[in-house]
Amino acid sequence: MLDHSEFKIKFLDAIIKGHSMAVGCHCFVSYSGRAESELPWGDRIIIIKSDRTLLVHQNKGSTPVNYMKEAVLDAYVEGDYAVVTAENISQKEFMRIELTQVYFFESRQLIDEQKIRIVGTERDMAEMIMQNPSLISLDFKPLSMEEHTKFGFIDLFGHDKNGTLIVVECKRYSADLSAVTQLRRYVEKIKDMKGLSSVKGVLAAPKISTNAQSMLEKWGFSFVSVNPPKYLEKFDRFQKKLI
Amino acid sequence: MLDHSEFKIKFLDAIIKGHSMAVGCHCFVSYSGRAESELPWGDRIIIIKSDRTLLVHQNKGSTPVNYMKEAVLDAYVEGDYAVVTAENISQKEFMRIELTQVYFFESRQLIDEQKIRIVGTERDMAEMIMQNPSLISLDFKPLSMEEHTKFGFIDLFGHDKNGTLIVVECKRYSADLSAVTQLRRYVEKIKDMKGLSSVKGVLAAPKISTNAQSMLEKWGFSFVSVNPPKYLEKFDRFQKKLI
DNA sequence: GGGGAGAGATGCCGC
DNA sequence: GCGGCATTTCTCCCC
Numbered sequence: 129m130l131d132h133s134e135f136k137i138k139f140l141d142a143i144i145k146g147h148s149m150a151v152g153c154h155c156f157v158s159y160s161g162r163a164e165s166e167l168p169w170g171d172r173i174i175i176i177k178s179d180r181t182l183l184v185h186q187n188k189g190s191t192p193v194n195y196m197k198e199a200v201l202d203a204y205v206e207g208d209y210a211v212v213t214a215e216n217i218s219q220k221e222f223m224r225i226e227l228t229q230v231y232f233f234e235s236r237q238l239i240d241e242q243k244i245r246i247v248g249t250e251r252d253m254a255e256m257i258m259q260n261p262s263l264i265s266l267d268f269k270p271l272s273m274e275e276h277t278k279f280g281f282i283d284l285f286g287h288d289k290n291g292t293l294i295v296v297e298c299k300r301y302s303a304d305l306s307a308v309t310q311l312r313r314y315v316e317k318i319k320d321m322k323g324l325s326s327v328k329g330v331l332a333a334p335k336i337s338t339n340a341q342s343m344l345e346k347w348g349f350s351f352v353s354v355n356p357p358k359y360l361e362k363f364d365r366f367q368k369k370l371i
Numbered sequence: 372m373l374d375h376s377e378f379k380i381k382f383l384d385a386i387i388k389g390h391s392m393a394v395g396c397h398c399f400v401s402y403s404g405r406a407e408s409e410l411p412w413g414d415r416i417i418i419i420k421s422d423r424t425l426l427v428h429q430n431k432g433s434t435p436v437n438y439m440k441e442a443v444l445d446a447y448v449e450g451d452y453a454v455v456t457a458e459n460i461s462q463k464e465f466m467r468i469e470l471t472q473v474y475f476f477e478s479r480q481l482i483d484e485q486k487i488r489i490v491g492t493e494r495d496m497a498e499m500i501m502q503n504p505s506l507i508s509l510d511f512k513p514l515s516m517e518e519h520t521k522f523g524f525i526d527l528f529g530h531d532k533n534g535t536l537i538v539v540e541c542k543r544y545s546a547d548l549s550a551v552t553q554l555r556r557y558v559e560k561i562k563d564m565k566g567l568s569s570v571k572g573v574l575a576a577p578k579i580s581t582n583a584q585s586m587l588e589k590w591g592f593s594f595v596s597v598n599p600p601k602y603l604e605k606f607d608r609f610q611k612k613l614i
Numbered sequence: 615g616g617g618g619a620g621a622g623a624t625g626c627c628g629c
Numbered sequence: 630g631c632g633g634c635a636t637t638t639c640t641c642c643c644c
C-alpha cells in the first residue's frame with residue numbers, strides 16, 4: 129500500500145526512465161476520444177508499457193476496459209485522490225484516472241525484442257490447399273495465392289479442368305454471411321473485369337452457418353470443409369501431459 | 372526478485388484464494404489450441420484475473436501476445452525454470468510458460484462489480500438519427516431501430532414521403548466495402564421478402580472510402596455524412612485542461 | 615497515411 | 630450452445 133505522494137513520485141520516475149508499470153488500485157476512470165466513457169469506482173490493474181500504451185483491466189475478461197496508445201502521461205495528487213492523466217492530442221483522446229488506494233506499484237525496464245511465431249492462420253490454410261489442391265476438388269488447379277491481383281485480395285485463385293476460373297475464400301472458423309458476401313464481391317469483380325458469365329466461388333472453412341449456406345446456394349457457390357493446419361507433433365507434446 | 376519455489380508457493384496460494392495477479396518475469400511461452408505459437412525468451416508482464424483469464428503482455432502494443440480464458444492453472448519448479456501451465460480442456464487449449472527470472476509478483480483480491488458506460492456507439496448514432504431524421508433526408512420517416520426484424524439486424528428502417536422503403540446502415544468510422552455489401556444484403560433481403568423492385572439504401576458514417584463510394588453508386592445507394600454523437604459538456608471538461 | 619482484410623480476434627445479445 | 634454483428638476493435642500489409 130503506497131501513499132499518494134509516494135505513488136506520484138514512483139510513477140513519474142518510471143515514466144522518465146521509460147519503464148513498464150503494473151499498478152493495483154481502487155480507481156474511477158473517465159475517457160473522451162473515439163467515444164466517451166465512465167467507469168465507476170472499483171479495483172483494477174493498470175498496465176503502462178514502455179511505448180506509453182496504457183491499459184486498465186478489470187478482474188474479468190481479456191480485453192482492457194479502458195486504454196490508450198501513445199499516451200502522454202502525468203500523475204499528481206489532488207485533494208484525497210492520486211490522479212493519472214493520459215492524453216493523445218493528435219487523436220483528441222483524454223483519460224483521467226482517479227485513485228483512492230494504491231495497493232501495489234511495480235515498475236521495471238522490460239527488455240524484449242522477440243516476436244511471436246504463429247502457425248494455423250488463414251494464410252497457412254491457403255498454403256496447405258496450394259500444396260494439396262484436391263482439398264477443394266479433384267480437378268482444381270491453383271494459379272496464385274493471396275496475391276493483390278487487380279481483382280482484389282483473393283485467398284486462392286485457379287481453374288478447373290474446363291478452364292473455368294475458381295475463386296477460393298478461406299476462413300479459419302465457421303463461415304458466416306459476410307464470408308459469403310466477400311466471396312460474392314470477388315467473383316463479381318472478376319466476372320466484370322474479364323467479361324465472363326461463369327466464375328466459380330468456393331468457401332473453404334471448417335464449417336458454415338445455416339443462413340450462410342442458404343445464401344451460398346442462392347448465389348451458386350459451394351462450400352468445402354477444410355480445417356486450418358496444425359503442427360500435430362507439438363499438439364501431441366502438450367497432449368501427453370494430459371494423460 | 373523471487374526465487375522459483377517462493378514464486379510457486381505464492382502463485383498457487385493466489386489461485387486457491389481466487390486473487391488476481393501481476394507478474395513481471397523473463398519467460399518463454401508456447402501455446403497450442405485455436406492455432407499454435409511460440410514466443411522466444413524475453414521480459415513480460417503476466418496478468419491472471421479472478422475469472423482465470425491469463426494474459427501475457429510484451430512491452431509494446433495494447434493486445435496481449437498470448438492469452439487464455441477460463442484457464443486451469445498450475446505452477447511448479449522444473450530444473451532451472453519455474454513453469455506456469457494453463458489448460459482449457461474443453462477448448463483443447465494448452466499453454467506453457469517457462470520462467471527463469473521472476474522480477475516481481477503481486478496478488479490481491481480485486482473487488483469490482485462495475486460496468487463501463489460508453490456513449491458514441493453505432494447504436495447511439497441510430498438513436499440520434501431517430502431523434503433527428505433530417506440527418507438522413509428531409510422526408511425520412513424512421514419506423515424502427517435495430518430491431519431483429521424478419522429482414523435481419525437493420526440499424527434503421529423507414530420510408531420517404533412517397534412510401535418508398537429506406538434501409539439505413541450506420542458506421543462509426545469510415546465506411547468500407549464490407550459496409551456496402553452489408554447494406555446491399557439488407558436491401559436485397561427486403562426486396563425479396565416484400566416483392567418490391569425499389570428499396571433505398573443509405574450508408575450513414577463520418578466518411579467513406581473511395582472504393583466503397585464507387586460500389587455504393589454502382590448499386591444505387593447513397594452516402595450521408597453523420598458523426599457519432601458525443602456529450603460535448605464532458606469533452607469540454609477535458610478540453611479546458613489542455614489550455 | 616488510407617484502404618482492405620485477418621485475428622488464437624473479444625464481447626454482446628438474441629434465439 | 631450457435632448466429633449475427635459491433636468494437637474507443639487491433640494489427641498487419643500493401644499501395
